[in-house]
Amino acid sequence: MKVAIIGGGAAGMSCASRIKRLRPDWDVKVFEKSPYVSHAPCGIPFYVSGIVDSINNLCSYDIDFFRERRGIDVLTRTEVLEVGDGELHVLRDGRKERFEWDKLLFATGARAAPLNVQCEEIEGVLCVHYIENGEKVKRLVKNCRSIVIVGSGYIGVEMAEAISRLGKNVVLIEKEEYPLPEYDVEIGSVLKERLQKVVNARFSEKVEAIEGKDRVERVVTDKGEYRCDMVISAIGSQPNIELAKQLGVKLGKTGAIAVNSRMQTNIENVYSAGDCAETTNIITGKPDWIPLAVPANKMGYVAGVNISGFEMEFPGALRSQITGFYDLEIGRAGLSEKEAKMHGFETISVTITTKSTARYIPNGDITVKMVSDVDGRVLGVQCIGKGVAKRIYAASSLLYKKAMVEDFFFADLPYFPPESRVWDPLVVCARNLFRKLGIP
Amino acid sequence: MKVAIIGGGAAGMSCASRIKRLRPDWDVKVFEKSPYVSHAPCGIPFYVSGIVDSINNLCSYDIDFFRERRGIDVLTRTEVLEVGDGELHVLRDGRKERFEWDKLLFATGARAAPLNVQCEEIEGVLCVHYIENGEKVKRLVKNCRSIVIVGSGYIGVEMAEAISRLGKNVVLIEKEEYPLPEYDVEIGSVLKERLQKVVNARFSEKVEAIEGKDRVERVVTDKGEYRCDMVISAIGSQPNIELAKQLGVKLGKTGAIAVNSRMQTNIENVYSAGDCAETTNIITGKPDWIPLAVPANKMGYVAGVNISGFEMEFPGALRSQITGFYDLEIGRAGLSEKEAKMHGFETISVTITTKSTARYIPNGDITVKMVSDVDGRVLGVQCIGKGVAKRIYAASSLLYKKAMVEDFFFADLPYFPPESRVWDPLVVCARNLFRKLGIP
Numbered sequence: 075m076k077v078a079i080i081g082g083g084a085a086g087m088s089c090a091s092r093i094k095r096l097r098p099d100w101d102v103k104v105f106e107k108s109p110y111v112s113h114a115p116c117g118i119p120f121y122v123s124g125i126v127d128s129i130n131n132l133c134s135y136d137i138d139f140f141r142e143r144r145g146i147d148v149l150t151r152t153e154v155l156e157v158g159d160g161e162l163h164v165l166r167d168g169r170k171e172r173f174e175w176d177k178l179l180f181a182t183g184a185r186a187a188p189l190n191v192q193c194e195e196i197e198g199v200l201c202v203h204y205i206e207n208g209e210k211v212k213r214l215v216k217n218c219r220s221i222v223i224v225g226s227g228y229i230g231v232e233m234a235e236a237i238s239r240l241g242k243n244v245v246l247i248e249k250e251e252y253p254l255p256e257y258d259v260e261i262g263s264v265l266k267e268r269l270q271k272v273v274n275a276r277f278s279e280k281v282e283a284i285e286g287k288d289r290v291e292r293v294v295t296d297k298g299e300y301r302c303d304m305v306i307s308a309i310g311s312q313p314n315i316e317l318a319k320q321l322g323v324k325l326g327k328t329g330a331i332a333v334n335s336r337m338q339t340n341i342e343n344v345y346s347a348g349d350c351a352e353t354t355n356i357i358t359g360k361p362d363w364i365p366l367a368v369p370a371n372k373m374g375y376v377a378g379v380n381i382s383g384f385e386m387e388f389p390g391a392l393r394s395q396i397t398g399f400y401d402l403e404i405g406r407a408g409l410s411e412k413e414a415k416m417h418g419f420e421t422i423s424v425t426i427t428t429k430s431t432a433r434y435i436p437n438g439d440i441t442v443k444m445v446s447d448v449d450g451r452v453l454g455v456q457c458i459g460k461g462v463a464k465r466i467y468a469a470s471s472l473l474y475k476k477a478m479v480e481d482f483f484f485a486d487l488p489y490f491p492p493e494s495r496v497w498d499p500l501v502v503c504a505r506n507l508f509r510k511l512g513i514p
Numbered sequence: 515m516k517v518a519i520i521g522g523g524a525a526g527m528s529c530a531s532r533i534k535r536l537r538p539d540w541d542v543k544v545f546e547k548s549p550y551v552s553h554a555p556c557g558i559p560f561y562v563s564g565i566v567d568s569i570n571n572l573c574s575y576d577i578d579f580f581r582e583r584r585g586i587d588v589l590t591r592t593e594v595l596e597v598g599d600g601e602l603h604v605l606r607d608g609r610k611e612r613f614e615w616d617k618l619l620f621a622t623g624a625r626a627a628p629l630n631v632q633c634e635e636i637e638g639v640l641c642v643h644y645i646e647n648g649e650k651v652k653r654l655v656k657n658c659r660s661i662v663i664v665g666s667g668y669i670g671v672e673m674a675e676a677i678s679r680l681g682k683n684v685v686l687i688e689k690e691e692y693p694l695p696e697y698d699v700e701i702g703s704v705l706k707e708r709l710q711k712v713v714n715a716r717f718s719e720k721v722e723a724i725e726g727k728d729r730v731e732r733v734v735t736d737k738g739e740y741r742c743d744m745v746i747s748a749i750g751s752q753p754n755i756e757l758a759k760q761l762g763v764k765l766g767k768t769g770a771i772a773v774n775s776r777m778q779t780n781i782e783n784v785y786s787a788g789d790c791a792e793t794t795n796i797i798t799g800k801p802d803w804i805p806l807a808v809p810a811n812k813m814g815y816v817a818g819v820n821i822s823g824f825e826m827e828f829p830g831a832l833r834s835q836i837t838g839f840y841d842l843e844i845g846r847a848g849l850s851e852k853e854a855k856m857h858g859f860e861t862i863s864v865t866i867t868t869k870s871t872a873r874y875i876p877n878g879d880i881t882v883k884m885v886s887d888v889d890g891r892v893l894g895v896q897c898i899g900k901g902v903a904k905r906i907y908a909a910s911s912l913l914y915k916k917a918m919v920e921d922f923f924f925a926d927l928p929y930f931p932p933e934s935r936v937w938d939p940l941v942v943c944a945r946n947l948f949r950k951l952g953i954p
């Protein structure tokens with residue numbers, strides 16, 4: 075049996091590994107355009123800031139590991155040009171080659187969304203979506219004085235920290251009023267205040283042009299212009315679906331590849347997983363596009379099980395995320411209140427700011443927002459401050475199990491004075507929601 | 515309506531506060547033997563080590579807060595001598611007084627278990643179960659050179675750190691082979707190694723006598739003797755049930771006060787909550803005695819709701835716990851494997867040691883043990899190392915919702931390189947259990 079996997083990122087390698095474990099004698103080929111496999115762009119900010127010293131460390135495993143230890147036929151620097159029924163054509167070392175497949179996985183990932191302004195392709199305008207660019211940014215940034223970052227999603231925020239840590243002048247431009255636009259304002263406003271202390275953060279401002287002769291010289295917005303030596307574009311991403319479309323694979327409403335819970339597309343023996351594929355949002359029960367490393371890896375795993383002829387279903391994801399800016403940790407699981415409203419939920423919410431640990435061993439404050447529907451089902455939790463990860467771990471776990479407000483109150487979250495509180499902030503939020511829900 | 519609450523600890527004050535919120539005009543009296551209310555002995559090790567500078571900081575709120583802000587009639591230094599039908603007799607400022615009640619809560623807490631050796635009452639032998647003793651230990655320890663701690667449960671371990679931090683010579687004596695005897699050996703052995711580097715830790719050794727003239731001079735065990743200036747007894751605790759028994763309140767098999775999920779005892783209008791009461795172990799579904807601050811507070815809350823004439827059920831607890839020893843965090847939720855076997859479960863388990871964060875931003879290792887039954891229901895998780903709290907938060911949440919191994923695999927635990935991993939250690943444990951359970 076011949077399996078072709080297009081894309082050697084998290085989902086592709088996770089799927090390939092699973093198949094070789096369940097079907098050691100199958101021929102599993104991975105076609106990867108870049109020189110890297112199992113690449114993890116999540117680490118790029120830490121490479122740029124110098125916390126991580128080699129770009130190779132950002133790949134979970136090297137190619138030899140997959141080739142020798144796992145028996146996967148990994149073809150790097152190999153671009154798939156065309157996919158046909160049972161075959162595919164690639165460009166490799168400047169030569170075209172043809173391969174055959176019985177089962178196929180699209181794990182083509184996502185790419186940075188374009189800014190859609192003039193001069194976007196000029197030297198010095200970069201995204202950090204690909205591991206190769208991480209290296210380029212690191213190399214170029216040394217000789218830069220001013221860097222403009224466009225977009226304040228988690229990548230923009232993490233890059234703002236990484237580059238300001240290098241002592242560079244950072245301008246962060248966000249078209250919305252608050253950073254992390256997918257979060258609610260109660261969280262965004264805390265981050266906004268902190269960002270403004272460290273970088274030149276411009277909100278409600280829209281990039282209109284990038285200008286420069288041979289390389290970028292300035293960014294022009296609807297409110298001003300900013301001289302700079304580099305632009306980092308971090309306004310989001312979009313799924314790579316062109317090859318799949320070519321084969322006739324159906325896309326979902328989100329624009330990503332539609333799959334069922336076994337990661338099957340509409341075409342027999344063709345699967346998809348990772349940032350190019352849709353998944354189910356566990357809160358809404360509807361298809362969603364959640365391009366994050368954790369679901370990507372697990373979707374790859376599930377695809378691998380099913381391609382191998384066994385059965386496993388992927389239950390979906392929660393948009394769970396943790397990020398940070400200097401001393402602030404930031405995280406979410408489930409829906410923000412504005413997302414919940416967009417999905418038609420009638421919401422109730424509570425936001426508290428409290429110590430993250432025992433009052434007498436303070437390590438800082440945490441702000442927690444909890445959103446529920448009017449029947450008391452919790453829809454999402456967002457946090458910013460100290461001790462965020464443990465609360466998002468608990469929230470993800472409870473939301474995964476479709477928890478009610480009572481579950482957040484009673485789940486036995488333990489107390490250790492340097493780490494937590496007797497009444498955990500999550501429990502206090504639940505108790506405050508009790509009042510609004512009429513629970514005694 | 516007259517409500518009498520015996521005991522002003524976590525459960526008592528939590529209950530009193532709830533009643534006054536739901537029934538502001540009821541007469542709520544709290545009878546507390548010590549000068550403190552809402553006292554939290556969990557903080558004593560941090561007071562002894564100097565991290566917390568005032569003993570008053572260990573009380574969540576002071577008495578005036580409860581009296582003035584919450585309208586609770588708090589009577590401190592007031593010992594209840596006898597409880598009768600609708601009345602109770604107390605000793606207060608050397609005088610006996612009589613009070614009446616329509617509804618009664620036993621929140622009498624627990625006390626340190628006796629060592630049952632000679633000279634246990636001699637000067638210099640202390641437990642840290644009461645906040646008053648925290649002060650005494652702190653005062654005496656200054657002039658001590660050697661301190662023997664008997665017992666290596668979490669209190670013993672935390673006191674060993676607190677006192678060794680003061681530069682004192684600590685002998686820790688444990689009758690079992692490993693510290694934290696309620697944990698499995700995979701966790702205990704990691705702690706044992708670390709303990710032995712810092713204190714004189716003696717395992718499989720039993721205290722036979724305490725000796726001294728006016729005050730303690732040495733501890734004699736079945737294997738040797740240890741000169742010392744102070745002994746801290748930390749071999750466990752037992753519920754204070756004498757007053758309840760006197761009234762005819764039924765005890766459960768654990769020896770603590772039997773209550774239903776509304777915290778009602780066998781006697782009408784008589785309730786119990788906190789360390790003196792039983793609760794349900796969520797994993798076994800059977801009555802258990804879990805004397806920890808988090809369930810105590812919530813049991814008090816639930817008792818308050820029900821005493822006030824509303825309805826709320828306490829679902830039970832998981833023995834969830836976090837503790838620590840220097841750089842090691844230690845935690846558990848649910849059952850250890852030996853406890854599970856004791857309860858008749860046929861168990862499967864896996865233990866892994868791995869990095870707690872992304873490989874390229876290492877902050878140390880974590881060892882995780884996960885135990886399931888043969889149908890794949892997870893029975894418990896134990897951790898030691900770095901980043902323990904977030905995993906125990908997730909484990910408590912999932913176990914509370916009666917999670918299967920698949921739930922631990924698929925719960926969307928987020929990845930942020932300085933905080934976590936793409937494949938969280940909990941997920942890796944679940945994946946390893948898949949193999950043992952025959953899940954592809």
